[in-house]
Each structure stands twice: as structure tokens, then as C-alpha cells.
Amino acid sequence: xxxxxxxxxxxxxxxxxxxxxxxxxxxxxxxxxxxxxxxxxxxxxxxxxxxxxxxxxxxxxxxxxxxxxxxxxxxxxxxxxxxxxxxxxxxxxxxxxxxxxxxxxxxxxxxxxxxxxxxxxxxxxxxxxxxxxxxxxxxxxxxxxxxxxxxxxxxxxxxxxxxxxxxxxxxxxxxxxxxxxxxxxxxxxxxx
Numbered sequence: 001x002x003x004x005x006x007x008x009x010x011x012x013x014x015x016x017x018x019x020x021x022x023x024x025x026x027x028x029x030x031x032x033x034x035x036x037x038x039x040x041x042x043x044x045x046x047x048x049x050x051x052x053x054x055x056x057x058x059x060x061x062x063x064x065x066x067x068x069x070x071x072x073x074x075x076x077x078x079x080x081x082x083x084x085x086x087x088x089x090x091x092x093x094x095x096x097x098x099x100x101x102x103x104x105x106x107x108x109x110x111x112x113x114x115x116x117x118x119x120x121x122x123x124x125x126x127x128x129x130x131x132x133x134x135x136x137x138x139x140x141x142x143x144x145x146x147x148x149x150x151x152x153x154x155x156x157x158x159x160x161x162x163x164x165x166x167x168x169x170x171x172x173x174x175x176x177x178x179x180x181x182x183x184x185x186x187x188x189x190x191x192x
Contacts, residue, residue: 026039037059056086059076059077066096075092090150102153108169115170117145127144165189166189
């Protein structure tokens with residue numbers, strides 16, 4: 001789930017994840033005080049009736065920092081030049097509530113607007129999933145289709161333990177349709 005928080009200056013991180021239908025490597029980097037990018041390479045089974053190898057790129061721009069009663073705000077694009085498997089856009093806000101508790105609230109489109117979505121307020125109600133060749137930005141699809149809310153709470157219990165609960169707006173429909181995932185709930189629980 002995205003947040004409006006930024007990585008520390010000049011930070012680069014790498015992540016590997018695996019599930020029943022995918023293997024993904026992500027390289028995330030902060031290129032300026034407000035701009036973060038991510039390059040993702042992955043293998044996805046059950047997409048387009050077979051195996052799909054995809055490279056895609058994400059951008060995350062922090063619009064404001066948290067100040068007084070106002071939350072931090074950010075906007076992001078996922079899979080903006082890939083094959084469209086993870087294509088999504090979002091607007092997100094974060095606010096510290098005190099006693100180590102913080103909240104995240106946002107709206108997602110594309111893949112992030114697929115769980116309990118509502119009509120697009122701009123009237124851009126259609127969005128086709130076009131798993132193409134990739135390599136070009138499809139700006140005409142950004143922020144189109146249904147949108148859905150997402151959010152979460154985090155509690156920093158001590159210096160080493162963080163507990164989270166999230167409500168995801170991603171229905172994981174491609175994974176369910178491929179038979180690779182038994183999706184039961186949009187709620188995620190986590191311990192770090």
C-alpha cells in the first residue's frame with residue numbers, strides 16, 4: 001500500500017518477493033527530495049493465458065509534508081511504462097496521530113481501484129487492461145476507470161516493533177482468475 005512518506009535522501013533499496021504466481025525484483029531510489037522512482041522486473045503466471053515477463057517503472061511525488069493539522073500528500077503512478085499488469089495511479093495522505101500511531105488514507109485507480117470501486121468523479125469511467133508490449137507511457141489511461149479507497153493504521157509499539165492493519169483497494173483479480181490465488185479479504189495485517 002502506498003504512503004505519502006518519502007525515503008531518506010539518496011537511499012536506494014532492493015526487494016524480492018515471491019508468490020504462487022509471481023517472482024518480482026524491485027529497485028527503489030530517491031532521485032530528489034520529493035521524487036521517488038522504482039524499477040520492477042517480474043515473472044507473472046496466468047496473465048494473458050500464459051507466462052508474462054515484465055519490466056515496469058513507478059513514480060511517486062510527495063506534494064506536501066505533514067504540518068500542523070495537515071497531512072503529508074503524494075501522488076503516484078505504477079507500471080507507467082510496463083505491459084500494464086500492475087498499472088495503477090493513486091493519491092494518498094499520511095498523518096501522525098500521536099502515541100506512535102499513524103494513518104494512511106488514499107484513492108486508487110486501475111489495479112488499485114478494483115476492490116469495492118465507485119464511479120470516477122471525472123466521468124472517465126472506462127479503462128481497458130491492455131497487456132501490451134510495454135515501453136511506452138499510456139497517459140490516456142491514467143486516473144481512468146473506477147476508483148476505490150484504501151487505508152491503514154500503524155502503531156510503532158517500540159523501537160523494534162511496528163504493527164499495521166491495512167484495507168487494500170486491489171482485488172487481485174488477475175491472480176484469482178488464473179487460479180493462483182484464493183482471495184478472501186482486502187484486509188492485511190502486518191508485524192515488522
